[in-house]
Amino acid sequence: xxxxxxxxxxxxxxxxxxxxxxxxxxxxxxxxxxxxxxxxxxxxxxxxxxxxxxxxxxxxxxxxxxxxxxxxxxxxxxxxxxxxxxxxxxxxxxxxxxxxxxxxxxxxxxxxxxxxxxxxxxxxxxxxxxxxxxxxxxxxxxxxxxxxxxxxxxxxxxxxxxxxxxxxxxxxxxxxxxxxxxxxxxxxxxxxxxxxxxxxxxxxxxxxxxxxxxxxxxxxxxxxxxxxxxxxxxxxxxxxxxxxxxxxxxxxxxxxxxxxxxxxxxxxxxxxxxxxxxxxxxxxxxxxxxxxxxxxxxxxxxxxxxxxxxxxxxxxxxxxxxxxxxxxxxxxxxxxxxxxxxxxxxx
Numbered sequence: 615x616x617x618x619x620x621x622x623x624x625x626x627x628x629x630x631x632x633x634x635x636x637x638x639x640x641x642x643x644x645x646x647x648x649x650x651x652x653x654x655x656x657x658x659x660x661x662x663x664x665x666x667x668x669x670x671x672x673x674x675x676x677x678x679x680x681x682x683x684x685x686x687x688x689x690x691x692x693x694x695x696x697x698x699x700x701x702x703x704x705x706x707x708x709x710x711x712x713x714x715x716x717x718x719x720x721x722x723x724x725x726x727x728x729x730x731x732x733x734x735x736x737x738x739x740x741x742x743x744x745x746x747x748x749x750x751x752x753x754x755x756x757x758x759x760x761x762x763x764x765x766x767x768x769x770x771x772x773x774x775x776x777x778x779x780x781x782x783x784x785x786x787x788x789x790x791x792x793x794x795x796x797x798x799x800x801x802x803x804x805x806x807x808x809x810x811x812x813x814x815x816x817x818x819x820x821x822x823x824x825x826x827x828x829x830x831x832x833x834x835x836x837x838x839x840x841x842x843x844x845x846x847x848x849x850x851x852x853x854x855x856x857x858x859x860x861x862x863x864x865x866x867x868x869x870x871x872x873x874x875x876x877x878x879x880x881x882x883x884x885x886x887x888x889x890x891x892x893x894x895x896x897x898x899x900x901x902x903x904x905x906x907x908x909x910x911x912x913x914x915x916x917x918x919x920x921x922x923x924x925x926x927x928x929x930x931x932x933x934x935x936x937x938x939x940x941x942x943x944x945x946x947x948x949x950x951x952x953x954x955x956x957x958x959x960x961x
Contacts, residue, residue, distance in 0.1 A: 663814055667810050670806055670807040671803075671804075672924075674804050674939075675923050675924060676923040677799045677800050678867065679894045680792075681797060681800060681866070682867060682878075682893045682894045683893065684792040685789075685793055685867065685893070688789035688793060692786055695782040698775055698778050698779040701775050702779060705768065708768060709768045800866055804940055807940075839854075842912055844911065845911045847887075848887040848888060848913075849913025849914075850912070850913070851886055852883040852886065852913045852927065853883075853912045853913050853927065853935075855883040856879065856880075859879060859935070859944045860943075860944050861943050861944060861945075862937075863944075864938060864939055865940075866940070869881060874937040874944060876926065877893060877895045877925050878893075879927070879937045880927055881893060887961070889961050895917060898915060898917075899915070899917050899922050899958055902961070903958065904958055905957045905958065911928070911930075911959070912928060912929050913928065913959070913960070913961070914928040915928075915958045915959075915960065916928050916934055916956075917954075917955045917957065918952040918953055918955055922955055922956065924952060928957070929946070932948055932949055932950065933949065934946070934947060934948075
């Protein structure tokens, strides 16, 4: 009996070994699920890196156009706010003048008052003169009532202008918040693109930066300047401006004269011809007459991708001048180097 009890009181090693094995398996599974010592992702090939970089540039350009739109709205809101503040200042000055006039009238009446009108008539040595003065006082009272009503109207006008200014402040604040968000997104995508580019050997990186626009087309030489006539003088001036911008750097949000983004270039080119285009690609596409791809003429705006996130200026011969992306200056490229979406003739 004693031996039996002793045998049951001995430690049992096998369950411990099984528990340890289970813990090890669980740890390995957890490490894999949490990104631990699992197999590392294989490095991207140069072709995959190029595709990823192009995708990041395209995404950054989409957000750049949103940034441009928010910046334009912020500028208009700021301008309107300045006008409202000026108007409020003018109306406040007029209100203060009206208050001063009304105060002077009230002071004069107080100084001449205090005696009952009927007693003034009874004591007057010249009743006819008094009655004439009383009639003038009545008319003065009517003018005072009018002045009071006008003062109240002016106060309401000042409050309306101040309310409109407060609304513009809120609108401007919201636009500036969107600007900051878009800027952060753009800079993040461009930083990731630079990181990927820097991971490539120098020769491959340089080839990618020299290479095609967005979709991988090859950069072509410009058609001889003036060899294809623009449909009108304004279009000719816009095309001449675009030729003059060749080689200038791409900077997102820039509208010249030393750097451009894609819609900044087309806006500046047509502005030089006396035509005011809106700021963004998705508003410029509605700033003229739509033309089919087969009917393109120099000066036409050509838009790309489903979201209309890129624009260039057609110069003839199947070519355009555009600001492609960071690291690629304003250049000539084939229209078919990117997915064509629409074309517009501004003038």
